[in-house]
Amino acid sequence: MIPREDLNSRQYEAVTTITGPVLVIAGAGSGKTRTLIYRLAHLIDTGVPPDSILLLTFTRKAAQEMMFRASHLLDDSCQGVVGGTFHAIANMLLRRYGGYLGFQSSFTIIDQADSEGIINLLKSSLGLSGKGKQFPTKRVLRNIISGSVNKSKEIDDLVFEQYGHLSEHIDDIISLQKHYQEFKINHGLMDYDDLLVNWKRLLEDVPEAREEISQRFSHIMVDEYQDTNLIQADIITLMARSHKNVMVVGDDSQSIYSFRGADFYNIMRFPKVFDNTRIIKLEENYRSTQPILKLTNDIIRNASEKYTKRLYSNIEGELRPAVYGGVDEQNEAAFVVNKIKSLHEDGMALEDIAVLFRSGFHSYKLEVALTSAGFDFEKRGGLKLTESAHIKDVLAFLRVVVNPGDTLSWNRIFLQIDKVGPKTAQKITTVIATKDDPFAELACYKPGASWSEGFKKLITLMKELQETGPPASLFELIMCYYEPLFESIYRDDYPRRKRELEQLKGIMASYDSLQAFIDDTTLDPPESEISPQAVKERLILSTIHSAKGLEWDVVFVVGLAEGRFPHIAAMGNQREEERRLFYVAATRAKKELYLCYPKEMIGSDRRFMRVGKSPFLQELNRELYRELGGEKYSGNRYRLAKEQESGNDISFAGKTGRRVKLSISDFTVGTKVNHPFFGEGEVKKIKKPSTLDIHFCRHGLKTLHLNYAKLTILS
DNA sequence: AAGTGCCAAATTTTT
DNA sequence: TTTGGCACTT
Numbered sequence: 001m002i003p004r005e006d007l008n009s010r011q012y013e014a015v016t017t018i019t020g021p022v023l024v025i026a027g028a029g030s031g032k033t034r035t036l037i038y039r040l041a042h043l044i045d046t047g048v049p050p051d052s053i054l055l056l057t058f059t060r061k062a063a064q065e066m067m068f069r070a071s072h073l074l075d076d077s078c079q080g081v082v083g084g085t086f087h088a089i090a091n092m093l094l095r096r097y098g099g100y101l102g103f104q105s106s107f108t109i110i111d112q113a114d115s116e117g118i119i120n121l122l123k124s125s126l127g128l129s130g131k132g133k134q135f136p137t138k139r140v141l142r143n144i145i146s147g148s149v150n151k152s153k154e155i156d157d158l159v160f161e162q163y164g165h166l167s168e169h170i171d172d173i174i175s176l177q178k179h180y181q182e183f184k185i186n187h188g189l190m191d192y193d194d195l196l197v198n199w200k201r202l203l204e205d206v207p208e209a210r211e212e213i214s215q216r217f218s219h220i221m222v223d224e225y226q227d228t229n230l231i232q233a234d235i236i237t238l239m240a241r242s243h244k245n246v247m248v249v250g251d252d253s254q255s256i257y258s259f260r261g262a263d264f265y266n267i268m269r270f271p272k273v274f275d276n277t278r279i280i281k282l283e284e285n286y287r288s289t290q291p292i293l294k295l296t297n298d299i300i301r302n303a304s305e306k307y308t309k310r311l312y313s314n315i316e317g318e319l320r321p322a323v324y325g326g327v328d329e330q331n332e333a334a335f336v337v338n339k340i341k342s343l344h345e346d347g348m349a350l351e352d353i354a355v356l357f358r359s360g361f362h363s364y365k366l367e368v369a370l371t372s373a374g375f376d377f378e379k380r381g382g383l384k385l386t387e388s389a390h391i392k393d394v395l396a397f398l399r400v401v402v403n404p405g406d407t408l409s410w411n412r413i414f415l416q417i418d419k420v421g422p423k424t425a426q427k428i429t430t431v432i433a434t435k436d437d438p439f440a441e442l443a444c445y446k447p448g449a450s451w452s453e454g455f456k457k458l459i460t461l462m463k464e465l466q467e468t469g470p471p472a473s474l475f476e477l478i479m480c481y482y483e484p485l486f487e488s489i490y491r492d493d494y495p496r497r498k499r500e501l502e503q504l505k506g507i508m509a510s511y512d513s514l515q516a517f518i519d520d521t522t523l524d525p526p527e528s529e530i531s532p533q534a535v536k537e538r539l540i541l542s543t544i545h546s547a548k549g550l551e552w553d554v555v556f557v558v559g560l561a562e563g564r565f566p567h568i569a570a571m572g573n574q575r576e577e578e579r580r581l582f583y584v585a586a587t588r589a590k591k592e593l594y595l596c597y598p599k600e601m602i603g604s605d606r607r608f609m610r611v612g613k614s615p616f617l618q619e620l621n622r623e624l625y626r627e628l629g630g631e632k633y634s635g636n637r638y639r640l641a642k643e644q645e646s647g648n649d650i651s652f653a654g655k656t657g658r659r660v661k662l663s664i665s666d667f668t669v670g671t672k673v674n675h676p677f678f679g680e681g682e683v684k685k686i687k688k689p690s691t692l693d694i695h696f697c698r699h700g701l702k703t704l705h706l707n708y709a710k711l712t713i714l715s
Numbered sequence: 716a717a718g719t720g721c722c723a724a725a726t727t728t729t730t
Numbered sequence: 731t732t733t734g735g736c737a738c739t740t
Binding site: 058059060085086087088111112192193195196256257259260358359360361381418419420421422423424450523524543544545546567569570577581 | 716717718719726727728729730
């Protein structure tokens, strides 16, 4: 039996006494996932076979976390429980039942970049490229095309309201969309949306499959229900229709994936879809101290649309959250590094600290500062290993072996050959890929004189690859061919990429089915770091999106500046979503919360510009936080931090290396200098350790630090 | 017509 | 760090 003494009465009720549909609406840190896991335990205790229980979540991280916590609480009894993201489950089911829908025996799942690639390809072949101004941007187009899946009646609104000037292109857009769908079907490709659409189609159109699947999963539980889109909600409804053993858990204030079609109204609809739904509200917060909770409640207070929950906490603590305004990004980073240093010295484990930010690149400055201060960290969000060009190159070989109709991968392979450009590659691709046996076709293809040698090598490789062995040996074969090409393509950072390929080899070695490997690398791309479990004692840097559902003792949120957070282009509903994003970030903190922003940033025009604190910070009640900075950190301590930093890391001050390092004695009042951003200026004042006041013709008076500013002396 | 090389520009979030 | 455009070469 599983101990359940830490459940409150309502959670206990949800877990044990309720059968049939349950909707749990719960605030941040109220033990949503825990309730799910206890229910899982309860089901297993009462004799439900583990492998007939389906646990669904939205993100990979959440799925991993959930399964980890389940295994932690249930030990071996959770073996066989099926858990994962919607897409991973969809893939599993479609591989098994896809025949009912007339799928070819092999299909390849493609990622966002691939579908954009197809769109571009079609655009040019349909004569729609060029003069791009009137045609939708990549992102708009993507929304139109993928949006058609979830809310097709809104396409017209989207195009006409927001992009009214596109109305003359509506036929082009529709034909592009049609071609895109055809292209995918003809080449055995499926994107993320297709997985769900086909899953739903299977459940709707094929009664025997629906029956079998419903019986296979007699109990369904969904975490983060506010992140599901309409199709996913429909799938849940269809799957649970016969037994109604479904429990969903969500928090409307944490809905941050609407850009993907997630719709938190699904929560409100749930009781209407399932009769006799029991609704349970969990309002006690078990995560954060009262002062942090007060602030986070204040963040969401200003939301224009919300379902009021009054969160309360019984966790003691007096420390109010802190707001720190740095003079610039370096200073902001220095503050975070200093604070982490002192926390760590006081005995706080690094893995209990996290730094969160809006976008992947907001942490660049901090990453440099942390590295030079000797901290090891793990970055989450941003580029994944499988998204980099060299990995995709290698994967392309494997993908054509699995799915010979995969035009995109063929194209990628041909492009690697010297003297073959986009046109030639496409020509070969169109000739061979539509045939029944592209490999045989390839062997007969007559290459041009200038690149016949490389092409012959490719043919040899492809022959060898077809005599399939285990994935690891395929990798060896590919590398024999690819490595020489690879060295010449990526001369600059050859070693780093080489290391990543080694990593890929390690991952492949653990698979014995090539198909499984290909699917996993698309649905569940490995992080670029090696064995995340092995290294524990590490600080986490993460985008807020990837931090969802997790918690740390101490949380820093950086980059809370005007124009950066909320994102500059976010208006209306999107802006509300940014606010919820901020809410999610702040509610990750258990004991201490620091909100930081730089007062000066480098704008897109490569000039410094002053920015204020984020509007979300401005509207907060002043009494709920402490304001740090001013005296304490802009003074000595700040300079100290900067000097330590630059002392450890010369490359930061003069990355180019050719710049002679100037010392304070090289300057006198009146020295004319040049600065890469500010232009020409004149030294006005020399301050203590190595700081100069310089008047710039175009930007006025600036205080610059010698170790940082890339100054050259003009006279 | 295709391929190469260089410089400039931009870079939200994720299944 | 990767992509796009432009001029130049094959």
